[in-house]
Amino acid sequence: MSVIKPALQHPELIAYFSGANNYCWLYFRNGEKKLLAKPISYLESQLPDFIRVHKTVLINPAYVKSLDEPPHKKMSGKVHLDSGEVFPVSRRRWLQVVESLLKHSTKDSREEPLDTQSEAMSTPLDGQSQEPAVASVFLVTSDQERASLAEQSLRGKWPSYHIHIAQESTFLPEILSQLPESEYPLLIILDARTQTTERLNTLQRLKSDSQLSRIPVVLMVLPTEQLVINGYQKQANSVVSMPNGSILFENTIERICQFWLHIVRLPGSSRSGN
Known part of the structure; x- marks a missing residue:
């Protein structure tokens, strides 16, 4: 909890999470990483502005550089982060990811x-x-x-x-x-x-x-x-x-x-x- 609590209070310092069963790697934007004894689903519930692009990856939308559209309907898309990491965007999550990024970057008064x-x-x-x-x-x-x-x-x-x-x-x-x-x-x-x-x-x-x-x-x-x-x-x-x-x-x-x-x-x- 000594790592999780400060991290959740300062989400702007986080680049993404990578899940593995009931554990999760936390990757900071400065390149550091920490192993957390929490599943990625828990972090997703605590950080509603973050985007689940894949069952094992939760990203900070402010850290996204670009998206690659799925080349075919049955293939995954890709998300590129500022630091160079590339993660697949699962087919069933593609529209949700696009919508979430739109909401993050778009300001509409109504x-x-x-x-x-x-x-x-x-x-x-x-x-x-x-x-x-x-x-x-x-x-x-x-x-x-x-x-x-x-x-x-x-x-x-x-x-x-x-x-x-x-x-x-x-x-x-x-x-x-x-x-x-x-x-x-x-x-x-x-x-x-x-x-x-x-x-x-x-x-x-x-x-x-x-x-x-x-x-x-x-x-x-x-x-x-x-x-x-x-x-x-x-x-x-x-x-x-x-x-x-x-x-x-x-x-x-x-x-x-x-x-x-x-x-x-x-x-x-x-x-x-x-």
Whole structure:
């Protein structure tokens, strides 16, 4: 108990747990490890924010670097940690893991859109939903204060749309790949003024996927010529340059949505932004 109690009080120091019968290895983020006389199920009950990716592995979602989607329906996926460890994600846990990572990285001021999204991801891909698809927009930005203001503005102008605000984009391709095409977002806005490498990698992965590539992606970058060039080289549908902290952020987001949701006719959709 001398190890378990302090560890549970400071979960941010933990990378993952690896279970073995009634014992469990605790791996700290600094590389240290301790053997605990507790089963992994006990640790899972004490750390509800941690994610059970496999019957023997419980991970800290803040320590996850990326996910590999299962190559086939009957195969496992993979989760990569910041330190380089790779663990299988069991088939039956895959959707649950993706949902948990989405909840960890996404901040939505209303619970209803997140619940709706979760239900959509739990629907069998070959099943028939009884509810009509809901139009949605994903905005990924680290500027949460202005994102919240932009969200209020968008909800007022397009009340029938679900506006999803996320701080990270790492898992966005995996999340979207679990949805039927009818529930893809109509627009993705990636704010690459910060976390530029992550946003560009996400853009590249979205555009390299034969299904996800049709979703319009607008990239926001700092006002330098090279960043604009990089955005178009990664196949962004449009690139908008703007300095950090700009008071025009909300207005720019609204104008982007006005163009893509109202003026442009999107493939497979007859919905109007009005």
